[in-house]
Amino acid sequence: GQQLNQSPQSMFIQEGEDVSMNCTSSSIFNTWLWYKQDPGEGPVLLIALYKAGELTSNGRLTAQFGITRKDSFLNISASIPSDVGIYFCAGLSGTPLVFGKGTRLSVIA
Amino acid sequence: GAGVSQTPSNKVTEKGKYVELRCDPISGHTALYWYRQSLGQGPEFLIYFQGTGAADDSGLPNDRFFAVRPEGSVSTLKIQRTERGDSAVYLCASSLSGGPSYEQYFGPGTRLTVT
Numbered sequence: 001g002q003q004l005n006q007s008p009q010s011m012f013i014q015e016g017e018d019v020s021m022n023c024t025s026s027s028i029f030n031t032w033l034w035y036k037q038d039p040g041e042g043p044v045l046l047i048a049l050y051k052a053g054e055l056t057s058n059g060r061l062t063a064q065f066g067i068t069r070k071d072s073f074l075n076i077s078a079s080i081p082s083d084v085g086i087y088f089c090a091g092l093s094g095t096p097l098v099f100g101k102g103t104r105l106s107v108i109a
Numbered sequence: 110g111a112g113v114s115q116t117p118s119n120k121v122t123e124k125g126k127y128v129e130l131r132c133d134p135i136s137g138h139t140a141l142y143w144y145r146q147s148l149g150q151g152p153e154f155l156i157y158f159q160g161t162g163a164a165d166d167s168g169l170p171n172d173r174f175f176a177v178r179p180e181g182s183v184s185t186l187k188i189q190r191t192e193r194g195d196s197a198v199y200l201c202a203s204s205l206s207g208g209p210s211y212e213q214y215f216g217p218g219t220r221l222t223v224t
Contacts, residue, residue: 004151033212042113042200042215043152088151096168097142097213099151 002027004091006100013079014108021103022073023089031092032065032072037102038085046087047074081107111135113216115201121222122191130186130219134203141184142213143176144200152200152215158184191223 006023013019023032031050035043047058049065049072056063062075072089086102114133122128134141140159144152154168158178169175173191178184188195198220202213 035215040217042202042217045212045214048212090151096154096157096165097152099153101149101151 004100010104019076029091115216132201138203
C-alpha cells in the first residue's frame with residue numbers, strides 16, 4: 001500500500017531557530033496536508049497543498065508540494081515554545097488519506 | 110462554530126465486551142471519516158461516509174468493526190468482542206465534501222483501553 005516516510009523522526013531545537021521537515025513517498029499524491037497534534041488532542045490542519053510546485057504559507061509556516069508529486073516539506077521559522085508537538089504529513093490520491101508517522105518537535109527555551 | 114466532537118473521551122472495557130464510540134461532525138460537513146491511531150503512529154484510515162452511506166470501508170480490520178451514520182450527521186463506530194489489540198485512540202474527522210475539498214478536520218479522539 002501507499003506509505004509516507006517522514007523525517008526526521010524527532011528533533012530538538014533552540015527557541016528562535018528555523019525548522020525543516022519533509023515527507024516522501026514512492027507513490028504520487030494529488031493533495032498534501034500538514035497537521036500538528038498536541039498530546040490528548042486530534043490533529044489540527046496547518047496547511048493544504050493542491051498543486052505540484054505550490055508553495056503556501058500560514059504565518060511562520062511554509063509548505064511546498066514537490067514537483068514530482070511524491071514529496072512535500074514543511075518549514076517553521078523562528079520557532080517558539082508552543083510549536084512543540086508532533087507534525088504529520090498526509091497524502092491524498094482519492095481516498096483514504098495516508099499519514100506519515102510524524103516528526104516530534106521539541107523546542108528548548 | 111463548534112468543531113468535531115467525540116464521546117466518550119476515554120473508554121475502558123474488558124476483553125470480549127461491546128463498545129460504541131460516537132462522533133458529531135462539524136455542522137454542514139457531508140463527509141465523515143474514522144481513523145485509529147496507535148502509540149507512535151499516524152492515524153490509520155478505517156472508514157469514510159459520504160452522507161449516510163459508507164463510501165469506503167476498506168480500512169476496517171475485520172468484521173468485529175462496524176460503523177453507521179443513519180441520518181448523515183452523527184456517526185457511531187461499533188466494536189464487538191473487543192480484543193486487547195483494539196486499544197488505541199479512535200479519531201473522527203469531517204470535511205465539507207468528499208470531493209476536491211479534502212480538508213479534514215479532526216475531533217479530539219476517544220482513547221479506548223481494552224483490559
